[in-house]
Amino acid sequence: EIVLTQSPGTLSLSPGERATLSCRASQSVSSYLAWYQQKPGQAPRLLIYGTYSRASGIPDRFSGSGSGTDFTLTINRLEPEDFAVYYCQQYADSPYTFGQGTKLEI
Amino acid sequence: QVQLQESGPGLVKPSETLSLTCAVSASSISSGYYWGWIRQPPGKGLQWIGNIDHSGFTYYSPSLKNRLTISVDTSMNQFSLKLSSVTAADTAVYYCARHRRDNYSSGWYFDYWGQGTLVTVSS
Numbered sequence: 001e002i003v004l005t006q007s008p009g010t011l012s013l014s015p016g017e018r019a020t021l022s023c024r025a026s027q028s029v030s031s032y033l034a035w036y037q038q039k040p041g042q043a044p045r046l047l048i049y050g051t052y053s054r055a056s057g058i059p060d061r062f063s064g065s066g067s068g069t070d071f072t073l074t075i076n077r078l079e080p081e082d083f084a085v086y087y088c089q090q091y092a093d094s095p096y097t098f099g100q101g102t103k104l105e106i
Numbered sequence: 107q108v109q110l111q112e113s114g115p116g117l118v119k120p121s122e123t124l125s126l127t128c129a130v131s132a133s134s135i136s137s138g139y140y141w142g143w144i145r146q147p148p149g150k151g152l153q154w155i156g157n158i159d160h161s162g163f164t165y166y167s168p169s170l171k172n173r174l175t176i177s178v179d180t181s182m183n184q185f186s187l188k189l190s191s192v193t194a195a196d197t198a199v200y201y202c203a204r205h206r207r208d209n210y211s212s213g214w215y216f217d218y219w220g221q222g223t224l225v226t227v228s229s
Binding site: 031034036042044049050055087089090091092094098100101 | 214
């Protein structure tokens, strides 16, 4: 099973700043990496798939990068609604696993 | 906009079978996608459970496959999950989700989700 490790566990920033979230895989997942945002009491929302591609309706301040085992989600110019928990997910190999999450807080 | 809605009992006794249904709207379940389940224990991370296509072809998480059955009802545009011999460790919010593939991937990411339903395993 591919283990995804996200860092940091919690990231404290202010609106207008840039957030950089990391996801490291225990083995290569090629580019088969997605990112999700989850707010309290809500289902996760797809942000990024295929490492780079933004899902429909996702603002361009969200961007993904990386390949192989190291991936990054960058959020430019943080808005108040961006403060949430973010998960990465690999779909290179079953079972399709998630990271433990990074909480982005004000 | 694709919508998914989970339904089923919120409380299940240990050793019994957990049963949930996901109704899909604004998209035909026969449209070529896979449809499946993901769960999240309270305060914890996400776990992929398994999926199914319109013809009934399934993929299951290895850790759950011995207890898991996912089925599809194309006439009702819905699919279902049954998890047998449940324990407290199966207590979680269960989400149904549309599974989507990249052009060359063998696996899936999840582009539309239901709101989730909490299932508690307790006597």
